[in-house]
Amino acid sequence: xxxxxxxxxxxxxxxxxxxxxxxxxxxxxxxxxxxxxxxxxxxxxxxxxxxxxxxxxxxxxxxxxxxxxxxxxxxxxxxxxxxxxxxxxxxxxxxxxxxxxxxxxxxxxxxxxxx
Amino acid sequence: xxxxxxxxxxxxxxxxxxxxxxxxxxxxxxxxxxxxxxxxxxxxxxxxxxxxxxxxxxxxxxxxxxxxxxxxxxxxxxxxxxxxxxxxxxxxxxxxxxxxxxxxxxxxxxxx
Numbered sequence: 001x002x003x004x005x006x007x008x009x010x011x012x013x014x015x016x017x018x019x020x021x022x023x024x025x026x027x028x029x030x031x032x033x034x035x036x037x038x039x040x041x042x043x044x045x046x047x048x049x050x051x052x053x054x055x056x057x058x059x060x061x062x063x064x065x066x067x068x069x070x071x072x073x074x075x076x077x078x079x080x081x082x083x084x085x086x087x088x089x090x091x092x093x094x095x096x097x098x099x100x101x102x103x104x105x106x107x108x109x110x111x112x113x114x115x
Numbered sequence: 116x117x118x119x120x121x122x123x124x125x126x127x128x129x130x131x132x133x134x135x136x137x138x139x140x141x142x143x144x145x146x147x148x149x150x151x152x153x154x155x156x157x158x159x160x161x162x163x164x165x166x167x168x169x170x171x172x173x174x175x176x177x178x179x180x181x182x183x184x185x186x187x188x189x190x191x192x193x194x195x196x197x198x199x200x201x202x203x204x205x206x207x208x209x210x211x212x213x214x215x216x217x218x219x220x221x222x223x224x225x226x227x
Contacts, residue, residue: 045164045207047216061214097163101154101211105163
């Protein structure tokens with residue numbers, strides 16, 4: 001069974017940092033791209049960024065709203081993807097999901113940026 | 116950025132009746148590899164989004180065959196041939212042909 005489990009969310013002050021993790025099982029992790037998608041309360045889905053596989057040179061792309069502040073990475077030996085978030089803003093408050101697009105989604109991890 | 120436009124915003128459907136949702140993209144989603152990168156997701160109340168359809172018309176594992184996807188280029192449709200109570204939720208289309216990946220605004224389906 002394919003499972004993605006996000007963790008690492010929490011309450012952080014504006015300007016702060018947080019690192020999210022996405023542990024993947026039951027799926028060919030190293031051959032796949034992984035994406036982070038967020039959803040503010042009562043709002044739609046917003047793509048945050050992705051990291052491609054080793055075969056695609058671990059290329060990363062980001063939404064304009066997070067470029068320069070967020071970094072997607074991965075550790076193929078641990079079947080885990082990460083989202084490092086810095087210079088957090090109140091508008092980054094959302095439920096953050098990871099997904100392989102053609103995989104189930106995780107349950108999400110809540111990030112709240114507030115003073 | 117590719118803009119994804121979904122219609123209608125909401126649908127109220129009698130159980131057993133059909134329903135369809137339209138999704139239009141501002142650019143063709145047909146890749147040079149021959150695939151068209153259009154996905155459909157359903158987010159049931161209080162749950163994470165779940166994949167229904169990938170690459171326009173391929174049903175994900177476990178998705179009932181009364182749910183189908185069609186279309187090409189820039190025009191796509193999700194069809195539910197006979198709506199059931201479990202189909203309630205928000206439906207999103209999404210393109211992944213080029214970053215930034217973009218979602219439609221969502222269509223809320225409810226039961227009459």
